[in-house]
Amino acid sequence: MTTKSLESDEIIRNQSIERRQAAIREEMAKQDIDALIAYGSGAHSFTGMNPAWYLSAFKQLGPHSAVVLPMVGDPILVITPEWDRQRCVERAGMEVAAVAPDHFLETIGSELERRQLKSKKLAVSGGHQQPQAIADAWSGVLGQDPVWFDKQISDLAKIRDEWSLTCARRAAAIAKKGYQRVLEFARPGMPEYIVAADLEMYMRRLGAEDNFQLLSASQHNAAGHFPTSRLLAQGDVLLGEITPAVEGEFLQICRSTVIGPPSDLQKEKFALLQTALRAGMKAAMPGVPVIDVVEAINKPIADAGYERYTKPPYMRTRGHSMALGSMEPELMPGHDHVFQKNMVFVMHPNQYIPETGYLMCGEPVIITNSGAEPLTGEVAGLGSIQ
Amino acid sequence: MISMEPVLKRGLAEWDQALLPRDEFEARVRVVRAELERQGLEALAIVNYSVLGNLGDYSSFAYLAGMQSGGALVVSLEGDPTMISFGGGREMAFIRTQTWIEDIRVGGANAFAVMRDVLGERGIKVGKIGTVGVDGMPAARIQDFDKAFNGCDLKAFDSSFSQIKLSKRPREILAIGAALNIARNAAAAGLETFTKGGSNLDAMLAAEEAARVGRARDVRILANTGGDQLRPFENSPHDRHSSLLLWVAVQYQGYWAEAVVTSPEAKGNPADAALDAMKGKASAGAKISEIAKAALAKLRPDARETALSYGLGNMIGLSLDEGVEIHPDSDQVLVDGTVLSLRVFAKDAEVADFQTSLLEVTADGVKPVQPVALSGA
Numbered sequence: 001m002t003t004k005s006l007e008s009d010e011i012i013r014n015q016s017i018e019r020r021q022a023a024i025r026e027e028m029a030k031q032d033i034d035a036l037i038a039y040g041s042g043a044h045s046f047t048g049m050n051p052a053w054y055l056s057a058f059k060q061l062g063p064h065s066a067v068v069l070p071m072v073g074d075p076i077l078v079i080t081p082e083w084d085r086q087r088c089v090e091r092a093g094m095e096v097a098a099v100a101p102d103h104f105l106e107t108i109g110s111e112l113e114r115r116q117l118k119s120k121k122l123a124v125s126g127g128h129q130q131p132q133a134i135a136d137a138w139s140g141v142l143g144q145d146p147v148w149f150d151k152q153i154s155d156l157a158k159i160r161d162e163w164s165l166t167c168a169r170r171a172a173a174i175a176k177k178g179y180q181r182v183l184e185f186a187r188p189g190m191p192e193y194i195v196a197a198d199l200e201m202y203m204r205r206l207g208a209e210d211n212f213q214l215l216s217a218s219q220h221n222a223a224g225h226f227p228t229s230r231l232l233a234q235g236d237v238l239l240g241e242i243t244p245a246v247e248g249e250f251l252q253i254c255r256s257t258v259i260g261p262p263s264d265l266q267k268e269k270f271a272l273l274q275t276a277l278r279a280g281m282k283a284a285m286p287g288v289p290v291i292d293v294v295e296a297i298n299k300p301i302a303d304a305g306y307e308r309y310t311k312p313p314y315m316r317t318r319g320h321s322m323a324l325g326s327m328e329p330e331l332m333p334g335h336d337h338v339f340q341k342n343m344v345f346v347m348h349p350n351q352y353i354p355e356t357g358y359l360m361c362g363e364p365v366i367i368t369n370s371g372a373e374p375l376t377g378e379v380a381g382l383g384s385i386q
Numbered sequence: 387m388i389s390m391e392p393v394l395k396r397g398l399a400e401w402d403q404a405l406l407p408r409d410e411f412e413a414r415v416r417v418v419r420a421e422l423e424r425q426g427l428e429a430l431a432i433v434n435y436s437v438l439g440n441l442g443d444y445s446s447f448a449y450l451a452g453m454q455s456g457g458a459l460v461v462s463l464e465g466d467p468t469m470i471s472f473g474g475g476r477e478m479a480f481i482r483t484q485t486w487i488e489d490i491r492v493g494g495a496n497a498f499a500v501m502r503d504v505l506g507e508r509g510i511k512v513g514k515i516g517t518v519g520v521d522g523m524p525a526a527r528i529q530d531f532d533k534a535f536n537g538c539d540l541k542a543f544d545s546s547f548s549q550i551k552l553s554k555r556p557r558e559i560l561a562i563g564a565a566l567n568i569a570r571n572a573a574a575a576g577l578e579t580f581t582k583g584g585s586n587l588d589a590m591l592a593a594e595e596a597a598r599v600g601r602a603r604d605v606r607i608l609a610n611t612g613g614d615q616l617r618p619f620e621n622s623p624h625d626r627h628s629s630l631l632l633w634v635a636v637q638y639q640g641y642w643a644e645a646v647v648t649s650p651e652a653k654g655n656p657a658d659a660a661l662d663a664m665k666g667k668a669s670a671g672a673k674i675s676e677i678a679k680a681a682l683a684k685l686r687p688d689a690r691e692t693a694l695s696y697g698l699g700n701m702i703g704l705s706l707d708e709g710v711e712i713h714p715d716s717d718q719v720l721v722d723g724t725v726l727s728l729r730v731f732a733k734d735a736e737v738a739d740f741q742t743s744l745l746e747v748t749a750d751g752v753k754p755v756q757p758v759a760l761s762g763a
Contacts (some may be wrong), residue, residue: 004622041441046393061387061618081388083695100695101388132525193398197598200396204591207621212394222479226399229601246621250393313475314494352476377437 007165013057013247014093014196016163020156021285022054022067027152032137036118036149037108037138040065041129046212046243046250047320047327048128051153052077054325057163059209059248061083062382064104064134067094068111070071072369077211078107098374109141127352128327149206154213155326160366164249164325168344171251172364172375177309178203179383182242186385187236192227199242208244212252212322215240217259220357224350234260238385239351241361243322246248249320252346254362257383266321269353270382273361276301276349277379280318280331281365284372289364294318297331297349306353315351322346322364343367346374387697387706387729389606389635392415392616401452402639404761405564408486408625409565410557411452418450419463421546426721427514430543431501431602432459433531435523440593444517445548445704453484455683458497460504468504470497479574498534503551505538516543552710553723554703558641559746562703562725563758565602566643566744570757572597572605573645576632580649586611589647594619594643597636602635602761614738615694616731629733631740635706642706643755644727644742652739657730659691660684661741664712664730669751670722678714681730688734696731702744720747725755 023173026268028036035088040052042063053059055075062080069075076095079088085098100105112118119205121140124138124146139145181202203211217236232238236259243252258266277299282342283296297299297318298310310313319331322345329337329345348362365372398606421432421560434447436456444454445713452467458470469485470493471477493500505513514608515538520531526761532540554562580586589598590609597605608616632647647721667677678698682690694713701708701724710718720726726745732738744750 042388042391044391044393059390061390073673081695083615083692084617087614087617088611132521132523132528135525193400193601194599196396197595200598201591201595204594204619209619209621210392211391211394211396216480223476225477225480226396228400229398229484245393280420312494313473313478316474316476358476 006368008066008152012166013163016161017057017093019054019161021075023156024055024152025071026071027149031147033071033123033147035068035070035112035115035117036125037146038067038125039127039130039134039152040347041127041131042098043129044210044324045129046074046322048096048324049150049157049327050296050324051082051125051127051150053248054153054157056092056094057247058088061087061136065299066108068108070115070117073115074113074142078111080106102376105141111345112142121147123149125149125153146305153326154326158321158328159340160344165344167246167249168251168364169375171244171246171249173202173252174206174208174246175242175251176376177206178242178244178355179240179253182238182240183257183383183385186232186238186257186259188232190232191228191229192232193233195238197350203244206318207245210245210250212243212250213241218357222352223358224360237357237359239358241360250324251364251375252322252362253364253380254346254348254350254360255380256270256359256361256382257385260386261386262382266356267382270359270361271355271361272301272304272353273349273351274379277347277363278360280349281372281374282349284339284365284367286339286341286367286369288339290331290335290339291333293339294331294333297347301349301351308339309354319345319347319351319362338344339367347372387633387635388590389608389706392604395454395604395637397598397605399484399603401486403563406452406557406639410555411450411486414450414555415448415457415461417550420462421550422461422516425516425541425546426514427516427541427543427615428510429460429462429505429508430516430518431535432461433523434458435527441619442522443519443705444640445551445630448704449551451485451487453481454640455481455484458501458718460501461755462505462510465508467636468505470500472497487754498531509586512537514539514541516541516546518543518547519714551704552701552708552721554746558703559629559725559755560758561639561641562643562744563756564760565591565638566645567635567753567757567759568597568600568602568638569634569643569645571600573632576634577630577647577649578631579602583626585626586630587619587622589630590619593632593634596662597634602636602638603640606635608633608673610738614733629738632736633740637706640704640744642702642704643744644702644729646740648738648740648744652737654719654737655739656685656689656737657739657741660726660730660732661743664698664728665743665745665752667746668722668726668745670747670749673721674710674712674716674720675714677715677720678712682714684730686734689732692733693730697729699717699726700729702727722747722749727753
């Protein structure tokens with residue numbers, strides 16, 4: 001990455017962070033809240049929102065961090081451990097307090113006191129990874145039962161802004177290149193974990209700082225899983241959930257690759273999943289409930305005689321958010337999420353088919369007025385390593 | 387040592403039966419049962435509420451199941467343990483390759499009710515049950531657990547289990563040695579890259595690649611990619627600095643080990659001197675505060691500050707940090723059979739030096755954990 005692009009990144013990032021904070025302040029004003037503590041857990045999760053990360057764009061190293069966002073005055077980012085201060089100062093465009101983990105809560109308390117906010121109305125967004133001990137401690141630290149503010153953060157974060165999309169598009173490019181690398185590198189006789197390691201390091205060198213990756217192969221897969229030392233063999237189907245992260249924004253592609261030429265049966269069944277994915281993308285328009293899209297994805301599969309396989313344990317979900325700011329949308333029954341323009345998530349009719357085993361076919365998409373568009377610019381094909 | 391937690395522990399996932407065979411886990415179960423009986427408990431319920439790769443503290447689950455995963459275990463005084471998966475079932479085929487436990491059931495959203503059913507099958511309807519990991523769950527899940535175990539006399543067994551895990555069994559020392567071997571090879575790969583003119587970031591990448599190819603399940607790496615502080619990997623310019631400070635931690639079969647590089651060698655080797663001072667004080671029963679003070683006494687004031695900030699070390703095993711910290715304010719003593727990862731990051735205006743040492747605590751002092759080369763790696 002050039003110095004020039006780093007500078008332009010910084011401008012986009014800082015502008016987006018300012019807009020995020022301004023939008024949250026608008027929500028705070030509606031409830032007369034004087035300050036928000038947006039907590040972040042260092043137990044980074046692919047499926048758990050991190051409010052501190054969202055309001056700072058800083059990926060924490062230590063177990064705890066928080067953005068203290070007052071209605072009036074500048075925010076402060078409290079991070080752990082203290083020795084990570086310099087990195088934080090360079091990357092986060094706000095005042096920083098870096099402390100040892102044991103001093104995290106007392107530092108939040110003292111910062112609120114310093115700003116004479118302790119007797120004011122306070123809110124907390126803890127996110128999904130907040131330890132119970134921290135959740136239990138807020139009342140004591142703040143001297144009041146705070147207003148819980150996760151929903152407001154999630155509602156804002158689920159609509160991607162310029163910085164989020166910049167990172168997501170960069171991650172999509174890395175994921176595509178990563179899969180191309182797999183096609184070039186993987187060969188019969190190689191252990192799965194060596195292919196996984198090569199892919200991991202290839203994408204790291206392209207700038208992916210983290211990765212949610214499952215990579216495994218079988219003649220008849222029951223599901224995707226972590227890599228083992230099994231050797232790739234002719235006729236195996238190599239499954240890959242490849243999810244590089246750029247600045248904390250994850251972006252997933254799901255791929256199925258036959259070691260050797262795909263059979264007509266494999267082509268036919270994979271085409272069924274492609275049809276399902278295209279149907280889902282067409283249906284996923286602003287205002288449409290997720291359950292309608294789940295049904296659109298399931299219909300061609302059910303029509304082909306596989307209705308029982310459109311449910312667990314043969315699949316898990318038809319898609320999900322990958323952003324650490326919001327876990328919406330989740331494309332499965334029981335979720336009442338509604339699609340909105342500029343939501344980004346992975347749509348994946350990954351599932352077991354009795355004749356071929358489990359297959360993966362998924363793209364990261366963005367919701368537009370005309371449906372979901374793949375950030376990769378393609379719909380996954382059935383790969384082949386000859 | 388604090389490090390950047392990846393969202394998924396995605397390296398080689400395999401049960402190494404040569405290192406940790408079935409009879410090792412059967413022996414561990416016997417040890418746990420003896421303590422259950424001593425406390426008048428009829429069974430143990432272990433919960434590791436980790437879902438979709440967000441792997442929390444897996445140590446208790448892995449100690450008995452042999453795999454690093456979310457899930458639940460039921461251990462009664464008779465019969466083999468039962469594992470209950472939190473997934474919906476598609477994961478079962480893979481799980482069966484990763485553990486010695488044969489009775490594995492799909493729990494999904496009803497996992498706690500399945501645990502109770504398992505106890506019922508063993509004739510324990512309303513017994514006195516030890517629990518591990520329950521307090522680590524979100525509040526809503528704790529309520530679900532309590533509801534499923536309504537009528538049982540539940541007793542937290544976490545502290546007792548931690549004591550059992552603290553002193554390492556011979557095969558645990560071997561597993562830590564295997565992780566140490568991978569970590570040292572990774573550190574050596576990083577050093578080689580730096581020595582050949584690579585940047586500090588290049589050294590990090592070379593180390594991670596060596597660890598992953600070397601069969602690591604999880605890898606954590608920090609290096610001085612910007613100034614003298616340790617940093618995680620970031621997409622930053624590949625500047626080469628005059629020195630390399632590299633920390634590598636590797637997990638293999640659930641067990642952790644650390645290795646470091648300081649290149650070129652620091653003038654006066656202040657970190658080595660502090661490490662030697664700690665080793666000289668360390669033995670079973672030794673006060674941890676005295677060990678820490680011995681290290682600090684060897685360092686100049688600024689270096690003392692950085693050493694304390696990064697930490698002087700901790701117990702290591704199925705967790706990178708088993709929670710017993712080497713600190714001058716500690717009121718604890720070293721326990722026989724524990725494995726100690728001592729660490730000194732000494733930096734002042736003149737020098738930056740970083741060293742570690744992995745040691746087994748005995749009544750007579752400490753002895754280095756030996757690296758174990760894996761066949762076929």
